[in-house]
Amino acid sequence: MDTIIMIGTTILDQFQQPTLSFLIAGMMLAALGSRFEIPEPVYKFIVILLLLKVGMGAGISVRSANLIDLIVPALGATAVGIVIVLIGSVTLARHRGVSQVDGLATAGLFGAVSASTLAAGMAILDDNGMAYEGFIGALYPFMDIAALVTAITMAKLAAARRAVTVSGGAGVIAGGPTAKPGNAGTNGGMVRDILVDTFQSPAISALIAGLVLGAFAQPETVYHSFYEPLFKGLLSILMLIMGMEAWSRLSELRKVAHTYILYGVTAPFIHGLIGFGVGLIAHELTGFSGGGVVLLSVMAASSSDISGPPTIRAALPEANASAYLGTSTGLGTPVAILSIPLFVALAEALI
Template identity: 55%
Template sequence: MEFLTDFLTKFAAQLQSPTLGFLIGGMVAASVGSRLAIPDPVYKFIVFMLLMKVGLTGGQEIRNANLVDMLLPALFAVIIGILIVFIGRYTLCKLPNVKTEDGIATAGLFGAVSGSTFAAALTLLETQKMSYEAWSAALYPFMDIPALVTAIVLASIYTTSKQHGNTDEYLSKQEYLGKQRVTAGDYPSDQGIVAHGYPSKERQRVKIWPIVKESLQGSALSALLLGLALGLLTQPESVYKTFYEPLFRGLLSVLMLIMGMEAWARVNELRKVAHWYTVYSVIAPLLHGLIAFGFGMIAHYVTNFSLGGVVVLAVMAASSSDISGPPTLRAGIPSANPSAYIGASTAVGTPVAIALGIPLYIGLAQALGG
């Protein structure tokens, strides 16, 4: 009982943070019809600055880190990213009025990582003076890329199998009709079916590298990886301390305001698809985060992975990609409806991950840490 009381007290305290306040403020402003608008180039610049700062911090920390300690959390990040997509494939996709391609794309987006949610979590951890491994930023691509690749591969397999099934049915009909027309001495050719332009049974292989390349070239992951490389290979301490670090919290507050307005604007898109997306978007971030929290605790006991690092892993799992994921999925699963997976992520998933998920995992870690 004392553990539960302690957890609820710390959870409530997290909800009063300024980061969450700006998110809610943006949603309120949009809901009352405010004409407040922040240009898209400003938004992209803010995201770049935040992820560069996170990358620089991680790169500098990796120089002094024990790489062996990173192996288990990195492995868990890969497993979690893939697992999230499979959970969505066999839950969301099975619900009424949910198109399978849309469900897989949604699961892929929720398995990928949100740079903005990630940055918000780091700020709240610092506010709570909760230590975490700065190299945990390097876990981002280990979860993000496998999730997107898995989603696109599953969607391709499903689409191909569906087309293959239709082809089998079509060929069976053609074979039946051919037999009906056969007269004495006539023998229909199986090869003639393909030669005359009918669908081929041959499956197309999914190419993994273009998906990985598309993810790596995304603006969010590119900024983070660039920051990691610069922090690791150069001496950026002076520019880091005088430019990136002082601006971090202010830029993050503006980003939360933008995301709040964007979330409200996407609500109308979400209404166009099945209401099951809303249910999934509320439950999935919290469930995914708790699964990752469990994996993180294993790493905590095995490798002394900090409780702050456990929170970072959980937040990455709870987040859903809002920058690099959507264009990657649009290219990889063109048959999926963007209103479904982007609406579910931005309108519901991201606010739930930030407003409920981050405080939940921080409060849980603080309670477990005494």
């Protein structure tokens, strides 16, 4: 009974968090036929501010970390982010009835990191007296950016291949260069073009620009006085917009809702165990702490609720927000939080 109450309380708490509550409010507005709208230029401005803030915060964390101690866990975090998306690409994204771009967008959010889930993991470790490295917060951008870039690149590559097939050998990469037979239409050229297009996109560019500024400049004054105070308010507006979009496309998920539910419930455990395995390798190689292993697992189990949604929405506007946001924030986040005691127990048993 206590377990059921804890699960119910955790889920209710997630519904009251700004990310999910404003998303639901947007869906309610759309359901009631509201004419509420945010002009596209204003929306794009909000996304750029949000991602600059996320990138700067990550860069500041990286700058203050011990780079020698950071390098092995950072490489491991990058690998975990990529592997999670690759797993999603051959499971969820290939399931019958699931749109490939929706599946990859969902996998991208699950490969990226939830800052709130990471904070919950730190609080639990503090309560248990389990030590962890001070640079742990600097690991999340490595997993976050790797997962998002991989998911976006794979989705655009799949779309380009479909365009080439439909047109009989010539297609256009949305927002990027033309794919021509024997040149950019080849796999190598197509991948290169899409990678360039992805890194030049406003969302990824803003994220990376913020990361570089935070790591190599000293933007703390403007970060704390301008970006940080605006962040939660701007994020709530973004969630309203995405909630209205999600409602308009909710009907597309009726036939495959069970697939997303299964993925949302099982993926955090599988991804967390992958993170735990990589953390154990880092522990053997560098003496990475047991608490660090747990938090790497928590990052892997979590799904992005801050940097991921605006990045995916900006880079893959054709993806169904009902699918990737509903699965990640509605299911993945509560399950990831509930899985934290499992990883703590594993660390205490094995390390």
